[in-house]
Amino acid sequence: MQSIPDIIRTIPLAHYILLSSALFCIGILGVLTRRNAIIVFMAIELMLNAVNLLLAAFSSYYSDPSGQIFVFFIMAVAAAEVAVGLAIIVMIYRNIQSIDIGILNKLKN
């Protein structure tokens, strides 16, 4: 039976890089174009997951566990960030009954 790193290595590394870059760019486009705070938020998570995927791929290609350890750190910290971010969004929803970031322009002079 093949071990998991071997299975991962059956696909060339360049493909992983392309896939992650594509996911990352979709995330960036989402952040820049969407107006709903939750969707923007999901786009940011997509960027982080592109990073996770690429880290895991590099890590098994190089037989070096530190990349996968980094993935755990990213997942844990992203969860903490989500908690704070959702709290902020809820706070805004309570005040203006909307999460459209286009409405938030009080600070523009």
Next chain:
Amino acid sequence: MTAIIALSLFGISNLFWGFWFPRKVLQILTLLFLAIGIGLTAMDWNHELLWFGNMFRTTNTSINFSLIIQLAAFLVVALSRGFGADDEHTHPAEYYAILLFSVVGAILMVSFDHMIMLFVGLEILSVAMYVLTGSDKRNLKSNEAALKYFLMGAFATGILLFGITLVYGATKSFYISNLANIIAATAPESMPSFLYIGVLLMLIGLLFKVSAAPFHFWTPDVYDGAPTIFTMFMSTVVKTAGFAALYHILSGVFGGIYSTWVLTIYFISMLTLIIGNVTAAYQLSVKRMLAYSSISHAGYMLMTVSAMQSSSTSTVLYYSLSYTLATVAAFAVLILVSEYQTGRKEKPEDYSSFEGLAKNNPGLAFCFTISLLSLAGIPMTAGFWGKFFIFSDSFNRNIIYPVILAILMSAVGIYYYFKGIIAIYFKNGDIEKIEVPILFKIALWFCTIATLVLGVYPNIVKSLF
């Protein structure tokens, strides 16, 4: 390093003491904790050590940066009052605890030796700052600032992480010291091209955090919307930590491929200087002016980072210290004046609410003047020497045009800083005597006197670094 553990424990204990003690006691306790942190940090002086599986390195440079950060946090806590004191929904214990946690993050950011530590430190600092920015829960401006800061901060973190990943893919290591060796040992042709993309993305991620143009657009809104005391914290602690991390990365890891990133940094620093200074000149609100001024100071600091001289480290440190002292004093006076003017003027943070401050409050007017003079870089203040060291470092590297531009832009800076001084001394207003709490007074005068002393004897500190 023990300072990190101590401050984390103190932060947690602060949450519990909030049940029993009023805000005044908590403030004194937090000051005590930060003083202990400063002492523990200083004890590591001249002991170059590695901690946490070689992921955390204490050097004299990192200790100096940690000391500046903790000093700034100390001053901010000393100047904190209220958090909306009469509101039953404010929780001072939580705010002080979050401040302590964010200081831990900042210390991690200045002494990392592994990318995980950089990332974790950055996130501890940022997540704490998102909470503090939005701490004025019923104020829509504060809400908006928190959401903007959060979305932009998380976005920048994503970019930074992608950069770290690509650099890891090219070098197979996360350790700063290994990375430098691998990059130095490999011929540039045999390096995968995505190393350079990774370096660029990492730079973009960090430049977002230090609010350099063209990644500065969130800064004025966030600084303006956040409660002033936390704006003070952001523009001193977060900025110093961000620059220390940027400097560490550029000089330590990517020093070997200097030529690939130096032009980008020049371009960005010039753009930052132009945008920061020119836009600041148009502002009517002092708080927004200080936000843009913090952008322009990022431009000056980027110049040092790119000069890469043997004296650059001490220049960055000296500049951070002088900038911290002046900014804290300026924001402190802004807090007092805008609190006094709330209800009296429509926009309590504008220049117009400072008019006639000198008549009944000569002390406050003096402190504000000295801090603005220092930010503008007038001789006899610390800010002058900060700029002087930066320009001389750049000249030593034969960087001429950015320095000329920077000198021109300091002239623009003098215009908008002096607008504040003119409003204080030469305009008529009816500000009565403003009551200043004792702790507030001590911190304010400490900043002012330190600015003057460093302006006359810069070597006291410069030789230490």
